[in-house]
Amino acid sequence: MHPAPPPAPTSVRFREAFLFWLKLGFISFGGPAGQIAIMHAELVERRRWISEKRFLHALNYCMLLPGPEAQQLATYIGWLLHRTWGGIVAGALFVLPSLFILIGLSWVYLRFGDVPVVAGIFYGIKPAVTALVLHAAHRIGTRALKNGWMWGIAAASFVAIFALNTPFPAIVLAAGLIGYFGSQRWPAVFALGGGHGNGHKGYGPALIDDDTLPPAHARFSRRHLAKVLAAGLALWLAAMAVLVATQGWQGTLTQMAWFFTKAALVTFGGAYAVLPYVYQGAVEHYHWLSGPQMIDGLALGETTPGPLIMVVAFVGFVGGWLQQVWGPDALFAGAAVAATVVTFVTFLPSFIFILAGGPLVEATHGKLGFTAPLSAITAAVVGVILNLALFFAYHLLWPKGSGGAFDAVSAVIAVGALVALFRFKMRVMPLLTLCALTGLTLKLVTT
Secondary structure (H helix, E strand, C coil): CCCCCCCCCCCCCHHHHHHHHHHHHHHCCCHHHHHHHHHHHHHHHHCCCECHHHHHHHHHHHHCCCCCHHHHHHHHHHHHHHHHHHHHHHHHHHHHHHHHHHHHHHHHHHHHCCCHHHHHHHHHHHHHHHHHHHHHHHHHHHHHCCCHHHHHHHHHHHHHHHCCCCCHHHHHHHHHHHHHHHHHHCCCCCCCCCCCCCCCCCCCCCCECCCCCCCHHHCCCHHHHHHHHHHHHHHHHHHHHHHHHHHCCCCHHHHHHHHHHHHHCCCCCCHHHHHHHHHHHHHHHCCCCCHHHHHHHHHHHHCCCCCHHHHHHHHHHHHHHHCCCCCCCCHHHHHHHHHHHHHHHHHHHHHHHHHHHHHHHHCCCCCHHHHHHHHHHHHHHHHHHHHHHHHHHHHHHCCCCCCCCCCHHHHHHHHHHHHHHHCCCCCHHHHHHHHHHHHHHHHHHHC
16 A cells, blocks of 8 residues: 555745745756756655646747757746746746856956966866767767758758858758758658657646646737737847947947847757857857857856856856956946846747747647757757867867867866766766866966
């Protein structure tokens, strides 16, 4: 005889949810997989605010959208529990701790980056970051490249961005069109593979259970859809209007807001997928920061809680500092504002997608015409990430360019990090800590 499961919670107070989302914002390490696992353990297994089936249904929805799926999942569940403000609070608290931490770490990086201790830590972390990008390409590839067509799309996207310097949005658009039209003739080729499965365990009855009817605010309404879209567009237009009025269209802050708005709309496949686009714009086109600084920013993003796409806050901070957006006497204030502006425009679309499109997009879940473009885009993302890994590896192994010396020590650390990831399945934080200590020890011994 098994004991009867405890009864489902009858309600969740807004204050209780607020404290949980705040806690989550400070402990959400480990990338999207780790963040989703934390939410599952807390919300499905322990607190039983939502059932396994409903949790997976929400997750699969978020995976179909551009943007960070873990942050969108938090926004979605907060919205189900406490309407619009619940979603806004859950999504914002997922991001804000990371923003504040990154602003502080970016300041330390710019002010003290040449100090031997800090330089040594980054010397060890950079090879680990290169290994993590290669590991991400492998992880996504094993899920996405299920047949020859998908391999072909991945190869074509690699050639397009590596040899032809094709903009990332063009690659996303082309892959989406291939998926949409290809699925009409060869549906089995473009069926969305992988995923998170449909089975579920029983953890006892939940507040939002399998058969719980959607609350009134979660039912589709054209009026609600129009209101949320209008509010989101008005927020974005107001922010852009203030920036244009104070900075001009060609001002650094205005151009950052415009560029990262576009970046937010092409983040299919997660942060690693959009990083090449950010690199193309921030490093090559606008020259807000250098290639090695971009690698350092990714290292900081890996070591802080929150979505990995928060590396854009580092890009904004460094760009705002180096471009002196508020003048030479207000370097920190200008850089902090730049990081905040970039974060705002990057995450605003995610809130709109959930709050406006939740009820509408749920109805399309499982329809091949909607999911096939995502399958093709995910395959293309593999080629794009591989290109990013090669870029990082080049700057890591030949830090002074092709005419400079080969950095054998960095190569050894990178190979060791790859072995730790692939052979021993080491988690991100222990790996980064070990590599940072290795780099620090080497730097202190050689100085």
